[in-house]
Amino acid sequence: MSGARLLEIGHLSVALGGGAAVLRDVSLGVAAGEVHGLVGMSGAGKSMIGRAVLGILPPSARVIAGSIRLDGRELVGMTERARRAAGSTLALIPQDPLSALNPVHRIAAQMTDVMRLRARLSRAAALARAEALLAEVHIRDPAAVLRRYPHELSGGMRQRVLIATAFACAPRLIVADEPTTALDVTVQKQILRLIREMQHRHGTAILFITHDLGVVAKICATVTVLQHGAIVEQAPVADIVARPRHPYTRALFAATPRYDRPEALRPLAGELLA
Amino acid sequence: MLARRILLRLLQAVPTLIGVAVLVFVLVRVVPGDPVAMMIPPGASPDDVRRLHALYGLDRSIPAQFALWAEQAVTGNFGISITTRQSVTGLILGRLPATLELVALATLIAVVLGVALAVLGTRRAGRAGEVAVDAFAGFALAVPDFLWGLAFIVGFGVLLPLLPISGRADPTQAIAASSGFILIESLARLRFAAAGDVLAHMLMPATALALPLAAMIARVLKASLAEQMGQDYALLARVKGFSPLHVIVAEALRNAAIPTVSLTGVQVTFLVGGTVLIERIFSYPGIGNLAIDAVINRDLPLIQGLIITFAVLFILINLALDLSYAALDPRLRRG
Amino acid sequence: MLRNWRVLLGGGLLLALAIAAVFAPVLAPYDPLDQDLAAQLVPPDWQFFNAAAHALGTDSLGRDVLSRLIWGSRVALTVALVAGALTALAGTALGLAAGFFGGWLDALISRLVDVWSSFPPVLLSIILVALIGTGLWSVVVAIVVIDWTRFCRVVRAETLKQRGMDYVDAAVVAGLAPRAILWREVVPNVLPLVLVLLTLEMGIAVVVEAILSFVGLSISSDAPSWGGMIAEGRTIVHEAPWVLVGAMAVLLATVLGFNLLGDGLKAELDPVLR
Numbered sequence: 001m002s003g004a005r006l007l008e009i010g011h012l013s014v015a016l017g018g019g020a021a022v023l024r025d026v027s028l029g030v031a032a033g034e035v036h037g038l039v040g041m042s043g044a045g046k047s048m049i050g051r052a053v054l055g056i057l058p059p060s061a062r063v064i065a066g067s068i069r070l071d072g073r074e075l076v077g078m079t080e081r082a083r084r085a086a087g088s089t090l091a092l093i094p095q096d097p098l099s100a101l102n103p104v105h106r107i108a109a110q111m112t113d114v115m116r117l118r119a120r121l122s123r124a125a126a127l128a129r130a131e132a133l134l135a136e137v138h139i140r141d142p143a144a145v146l147r148r149y150p151h152e153l154s155g156g157m158r159q160r161v162l163i164a165t166a167f168a169c170a171p172r173l174i175v176a177d178e179p180t181t182a183l184d185v186t187v188q189k190q191i192l193r194l195i196r197e198m199q200h201r202h203g204t205a206i207l208f209i210t211h212d213l214g215v216v217a218k219i220c221a222t223v224t225v226l227q228h229g230a231i232v233e234q235a236p237v238a239d240i241v242a243r244p245r246h247p248y249t250r251a252l253f254a255a256t257p258r259y260d261r262p263e264a265l266r267p268l269a270g271e272l273l274a
Numbered sequence: 275m276l277a278r279r280i281l282l283r284l285l286q287a288v289p290t291l292i293g294v295a296v297l298v299f300v301l302v303r304v305v306p307g308d309p310v311a312m313m314i315p316p317g318a319s320p321d322d323v324r325r326l327h328a329l330y331g332l333d334r335s336i337p338a339q340f341a342l343w344a345e346q347a348v349t350g351n352f353g354i355s356i357t358t359r360q361s362v363t364g365l366i367l368g369r370l371p372a373t374l375e376l377v378a379l380a381t382l383i384a385v386v387l388g389v390a391l392a393v394l395g396t397r398r399a400g401r402a403g404e405v406a407v408d409a410f411a412g413f414a415l416a417v418p419d420f421l422w423g424l425a426f427i428v429g430f431g432v433l434l435p436l437l438p439i440s441g442r443a444d445p446t447q448a449i450a451a452s453s454g455f456i457l458i459e460s461l462a463r464l465r466f467a468a469a470g471d472v473l474a475h476m477l478m479p480a481t482a483l484a485l486p487l488a489a490m491i492a493r494v495l496k497a498s499l500a501e502q503m504g505q506d507y508a509l510l511a512r513v514k515g516f517s518p519l520h521v522i523v524a525e526a527l528r529n530a531a532i533p534t535v536s537l538t539g540v541q542v543t544f545l546v547g548g549t550v551l552i553e554r555i556f557s558y559p560g561i562g563n564l565a566i567d568a569v570i571n572r573d574l575p576l577i578q579g580l581i582i583t584f585a586v587l588f589i590l591i592n593l594a595l596d597l598s599y600a601a602l603d604p605r606l607r608r609g
Numbered sequence: 610m611l612r613n614w615r616v617l618l619g620g621g622l623l624l625a626l627a628i629a630a631v632f633a634p635v636l637a638p639y640d641p642l643d644q645d646l647a648a649q650l651v652p653p654d655w656q657f658f659n660a661a662a663h664a665l666g667t668d669s670l671g672r673d674v675l676s677r678l679i680w681g682s683r684v685a686l687t688v689a690l691v692a693g694a695l696t697a698l699a700g701t702a703l704g705l706a707a708g709f710f711g712g713w714l715d716a717l718i719s720r721l722v723d724v725w726s727s728f729p730p731v732l733l734s735i736i737l738v739a740l741i742g743t744g745l746w747s748v749v750v751a752i753v754v755i756d757w758t759r760f761c762r763v764v765r766a767e768t769l770k771q772r773g774m775d776y777v778d779a780a781v782v783a784g785l786a787p788r789a790i791l792w793r794e795v796v797p798n799v800l801p802l803v804l805v806l807l808t809l810e811m812g813i814a815v816v817v818e819a820i821l822s823f824v825g826l827s828i829s830s831d832a833p834s835w836g837g838m839i840a841e842g843r844t845i846v847h848e849a850p851w852v853l854v855g856a857m858a859v860l861l862a863t864v865l866g867f868n869l870l871g872d873g874l875k876a877e878l879d880p881v882l883r
Contacts (some may be wrong), residue, residue: 055512059399084515084517093510100510104603104604105525110507118514149604151604162510239486418864420819428854540727547729547731548731550731550732554824566824570824
């Protein structure tokens with residue numbers, strides 16, 4: 001492993017309460033400003049990696065071996081309190097924009113709370129920054145949107161709000177957990193373009209979790225392919241697209257819906273064996 | 275908008291009230307037994323008994339009696355109590371503030387205690403704290419409020435004489451208040467000694483009334499909180515860097531409160547029903563105690579007036595619950 | 610089933626109650642109605658081998674508290690058995706009818722259950738007894754009239770579930786008459802649930818009787834009943850707390866006994882029920 005990368009995961013293994021391993025000996029690195037794709041079918045353990053990095057593993061899961069270093073600082077074994085004290089180097093763009101916004105709070109409250117907590121901004125300064133961020137994600141009339149409740153916004157709008165919030169405190173690394181899966185196909189493309197645009201402007205590294213290799217090809221520089229909690233392939237995205245080595249990766253490509261022909265779902269070799 | 279909604283709901287309640295009134299009126303009159311029997315002195319002539327019946331309108335047909343009663347009822351006159359010979363309206367209004375204050379305090383205790391237990395159990399999920407909360411809720415639900423009240427009397431009134439076990443206030447304090455709402459009035463007038471005395475009288479009955487509801491709230495709210503804590507917005511709040519307690523209280527609690535209100539709301543009316551017994555146990559001068567006396571003495575006008583009073587209370591509680599949904603959940607607000 | 614501590618403890622408490630009720634004439638050291646004006650408010654005096662001592666003291670009329678408690682268990686047990694059984698019978702019959710036959714009957718019964726159970730039970734029972742007159746049998750009637758909904762609601766839901774099961778379909782295909790299906794297929798499957806509810810209901814019945822005795826609406830105050838003793842004990846609580854404490858303790862033990870047994874049975878029968 002080459003050192004000095006922003007995120008460095010080494011030989012990480014995670015098990016559920018019963019002892020079943022959901023991640024086995026996973027190693028990967030993300031350089032500062034890089035977009036790294038994390039691909040696999042559902043249940044492959046890719047979201048578990050994201051949650052381990054963010055420190056929000058489900059109560060039943062625990063790290064049994066390995067390390068997660070962010071900027072050289074070990075995150076495994078760090079208490080939640082120490083993590084909070086460490087500051088806002090991490091952020092999350094969640095999968096479901098409906099359940100990721102609290103239905104009982106206005107957008108303004110949900111965007112400014114993190115700025116007031118992390119950047120110690122005053123209420124007025126946080127509101128001004130939220131308005132600027134909403135403009136940055138191409139929302140018209142940001143001031144009006146800030147006064148709305150989540151149920152008054154469309155799915156695409158909500159995801160824009162969440163993307164703007166993720167960038168609010170200038171994080172070093174953003175975990176994007178299937179950020180387009182819950183959206184319509186047309187909205188998916190817009191959101192993907194928006195994430196790429198924001199990433200370029202802010203130079204933030206992104207760990208991009210998805211089951212869709214087509215999306216990876218569009219946005220990522222490097223990619224890790226995961227099957228049943230273990231890595232099967234890891235390479236620059238251009239290599240993987242051109243010459244997928246592992247049969248599972250090839251099967252994933254075959255399962256990626258293409259817009260030029262009717263969706264043909266073939267069973268994946270690895271899934272059938274499982 | 276809100277005023278219109280309240281008005282609409284109150285109008286919808288009118289048929290319910292009329293139904294209750296008719297039902298009670300008929301039931302009370304078809305059952306055997308002479309309601310004025312207790313007032314008849316030994317050796318009274320049949321003529322005297324007839325005059326007594328005429329005095330209370332009992333010599334007329336049931337529909338005629340109802341028409342007479344309803345005509346007076348709409349003007350706020352519910353007749354004369356047979357045993358005390360005072361106006362029913364006056365008797366009830368004199369006792370009502372005591373019961374309302376007791377119900378308000380009990381509900382407050384139940385909500386504060388129930389929410390605190392649910393938050394504690396959620397914060398300590400999977401650990402001894404959660405087990406303790408579950409055990410307490412189970413025990414508080416298994417023991418009826420009747421026994422809680424008696425246990426408090428023995429525990430904090432007799433063995434460890436900390437609190438008064440009867441009445442509502444020290445007689446000297448009660449006289450100093452000009453309205454029936456002694457607690458609220460003494461707080462508003464900054465008479466803290468008087469307020470403290472009333473609170474000391476109310477604490478045990480209110481807590482006994484509150485415990486079953488508190489346990490119910492704790493149980494339902496905790497289950498609901500567990501569900502909310504798994505939602506993405508709660509995870510996101512943790513990623514943002516908020517403490518678990520902050521996520522529970524500031525993010526999940528209001529969402530979890532919505533199903534909790536719908537599942538435990540009806541229990542508030544049960545709490546009001548429970549005042550009948552608790553007031554009896556603590557000799558507390560409210561309408562519940564009055565109701566038991568009325569029932570024992572078969573004081574028909576008073577029983578009718580009290581049932582109507584309870585029905586109105588239940589309708590108002592349901593209205594308040596209904597409005598609280600909109601206050602908790604912005605998705606239910608219109609406009 | 611006997612290894613479940615709740616079943617054991619609850620069953621043990623209730624067995625003691627049953628023995629006390631059945632053998633009251635043998636077990637009680639005094640006649641419960643005997644007044645001894647020379648021995649009023651005698652405090653508890655526990656002496657072995659001396660039945661003449663008042664083990665739990667005497668009340669304001671010099672009656673032996675222990676003897677009255679033992680005789681009072683007859684009232685409690687009678688109400689528990691009679692009111693519990695009748696309530697179970699009425700509620701189960703209506704629940705079966707609503708769940709099995711459906712249609713307008715189900716609609717009518719379900720609506721009735723909803724309206725009924727929105728009234729506070731304690732208030733309702735006092736009003737009912739006021740209408741039908743005082744006495745033990747009025748108490749039983751009041752309990753049945755108020756609490757049948759507890760059984761009806763659960764049995765209806767369970768019947769609906771059972772009716773959707775394969776073996777009921779099989780019975781229909783085999784040409785069994787509806788009534789035969791009800792008796793042979795549905796009732797045996799609903800019974801364990803009714804048993805659990807019945808246990809809990811008997812506990813409720815004992816409390817309701819005590820409450821109505823306390824208020825003075827059940828049996829006459831001379832006859833030994835726990836509620837009546839609580840009422841008397843409340844008025845002399847400063848002079849003779851043992852009267853109130855004794856009656857409360859046996860009532861609490863009985864209530865907890867029924868609750869523990871019910872919860873234990875529920876846990877034990879769960880595999881049968883699910």
